[in-house]
Amino acid sequence: xxxxxxxxxxxxxxxxxxxxxxxxxxxxxxxxxxxxxxxxxxxxxxxxxxxxxxxxxxxxxxxxxxxxxxxxxxxxxxxxxxxxxxxxxxxxxxxxxxxxxxxxxxxxxxxxxxxxxxxxxxxxxxxxxxxxxxxxxxxxxxxxxxxxxxxxxxxxxxxxxxxxxxxxxxxxxxxxxxxxxxxxxxxxxxxxxxxxxxxxxxxxxxxxxxxxxxxxxxxxxxxxxxxxxxxxxxxxxxxxxxxxxxxxxxxxxxxxxxxxxxxxxxxxxxxxxxxxxxxxxxxxxxxxxxx
Amino acid sequence: xxxxxxxxxxxxxxxxxxxxxxxxxxxxxxxxxxxxxxxxxxxxxxxxxxxxxxxxxxxxxxxxxxxxxxxxxxxxxxxxxxxxxxxxxxxxxxxxxxxxxxxxxxxxxxxxxxxxxxxxxxxxxxxxxxxxxxxxxxxxxxxxxxxxxxxxxxxxxxxxxxxxxxxxxxxxxxxxxxxxxxxxxxxxxx
Numbered sequence: 001x002x003x004x005x006x007x008x009x010x011x012x013x014x015x016x017x018x019x020x021x022x023x024x025x026x027x028x029x030x031x032x033x034x035x036x037x038x039x040x041x042x043x044x045x046x047x048x049x050x051x052x053x054x055x056x057x058x059x060x061x062x063x064x065x066x067x068x069x070x071x072x073x074x075x076x077x078x079x080x081x082x083x084x085x086x087x088x089x090x091x092x093x094x095x096x097x098x099x100x101x102x103x104x105x106x107x108x109x110x111x112x113x114x115x116x117x118x119x120x121x122x123x124x125x126x127x128x129x130x131x132x133x134x135x136x137x138x139x140x141x142x143x144x145x146x147x148x149x150x151x152x153x154x155x156x157x158x159x160x161x162x163x164x165x166x167x168x169x170x171x172x173x174x175x176x177x178x179x180x181x182x183x184x185x186x187x188x189x190x191x192x193x194x195x196x197x198x199x200x201x202x203x204x205x206x207x208x209x210x211x212x213x214x215x216x217x218x219x220x221x222x223x224x225x226x227x228x229x230x231x232x233x234x235x236x237x238x239x240x241x242x243x244x245x246x247x248x249x250x251x252x253x254x255x256x257x258x259x260x261x262x263x264x265x266x267x268x269x270x271x272x273x274x275x276x277x278x279x280x281x282x283x284x285x286x287x288x289x290x291x
Numbered sequence: 292x293x294x295x296x297x298x299x300x301x302x303x304x305x306x307x308x309x310x311x312x313x314x315x316x317x318x319x320x321x322x323x324x325x326x327x328x329x330x331x332x333x334x335x336x337x338x339x340x341x342x343x344x345x346x347x348x349x350x351x352x353x354x355x356x357x358x359x360x361x362x363x364x365x366x367x368x369x370x371x372x373x374x375x376x377x378x379x380x381x382x383x384x385x386x387x388x389x390x391x392x393x394x395x396x397x398x399x400x401x402x403x404x405x406x407x408x409x410x411x412x413x414x415x416x417x418x419x420x421x422x423x424x425x426x427x428x429x430x431x432x433x434x435x436x437x438x439x440x441x442x443x444x445x446x447x448x449x450x451x452x453x454x455x456x457x458x459x460x461x462x463x464x465x466x467x468x469x470x471x472x473x474x475x476x477x478x479x480x481x
Binding site for chain 1: 337448472
């Protein structure tokens with residue numbers, strides 16, 4: 001079964017490791033991904049904060065293209081932000097006839113339509129539910145034994161989508177345990193990283209949230225964090241220096257996309273997993289698990 | 292009586308359009324002021340009014356004060372309030388609506404929507420988000436070139452890892468996309 005793949009803008013450069021490792025892992029697991037041709041940005045929360053109809057139309061363009069090019073295929077994304085707004089668009093279009101009509105008129109301007117047949121999914125949920133434990137474990141050659149990983153999922157994976165528990169999502173911890181990692185008990189797994197506030201004039205608030213996330217992970221013995229969202233990833237990884245400067249801490253906690261850790265367990269190489277692009281190096285941490 | 296008051300406030304507040312307005316109007320009336328939203332909000336401590344107070348203020352006909360507050364701009368869209376509300380109020384969506392209303396009426400705190408406007412600007416033009424141009428536009432629009440300079444060490448670290456987007460990526464259908472968005476602008480968002 002093929003899936004239409006929507007990488008999302010961050011994955012083109014700033015978190016390209018997520019895109020690279022997704023392709024590598026999909027190849028190794030026999031998951032067929034077809035990238036959506038000429039996809040556009042989902043607009044995510046900044047767009048929805050300023051305009052409603054345009055945001056739904058931006059997302060309906062992607063959904064309409066997916067429906068046209070690969071009918072019957074689910075649309076898979078790896079970003080919580082993209083996932084959240086595409087899922088919202090699908091649900092709002094299904095329940096609101098007036099909105100459906102107005103989005104339809106906008107799409108007609110570019111000779112496109114969307115009939116609502118595309119299911120929006122997150123790659124993590126696809127791996128856990130469609131492939132499942134047995135299929136994944138069969139391919140594991142380098143189990144991550146002894147690696148203490150805190151599963152950090154953030155918000156939009158399970159809220160408000162409901163694809164996992166809204167308060168205590170388990171998909172990421174499950175997957176990590178299947179590939180041999182020691183999953184750290186991490187109650188902040190679905191807490192907020194501050195999202196876009198980190199780049200705004202509300203940065204102070206976001207730095208404090210990230211400080212809490214890092215402090216709790218370290219206190220609980222994590223040697224790294226696993227993420228499933230580029231924005232969470234950027235906030236907890238690339239901003240560690242600024243958190244340290246602000247709070248007088250000395251965090252140096254590697255953060256890896258779950259696809260990178262999965263790739264390591266499947267015996268994939270550094271380059272194809274985009275390892276070495278992190279600001280907090282994970283080289284020493286992963287060395288014992290890589291051949 | 293309370294219901295009638297709230298009802299008229301909401302009607303005059305002109306909350307959004309269509310189904311969305313109907314839903315939010317119903318929500319304002321059904322809030323039981325338990326404060327679960329405020330207790331769940333990770334940024335409430337920095338807000339002028341907590342989420343619970345926002346609803347109380349709207350019921351008391353204080354829409355302008357609400358729109359002038361920093362509250363909607365501190366919402367990180369984590370959806371904890373939404374999934375925990377015992378009355379089923381989708382407060383996160385309500386925050387988005389308040390942001391749109393504040394911008395439409397020019398009541399927002401100065402600078403608050405600047406980042407979002409810079410973001411949308413690049414998306415509409417290229418069809419993709421362009422992080423570098425976005426940050427340059429943002430700091431220039433807030434007349435804060437110092438912010439840009441402070442960002443330089445971070446940018447350099449990203450550059451050294453091949454993670455600094457120097458040029459915007461463009462989609463093939465960007466002219467079509469622009470036509471679609473122009474059409475919406477002409478017809479109106481609401």
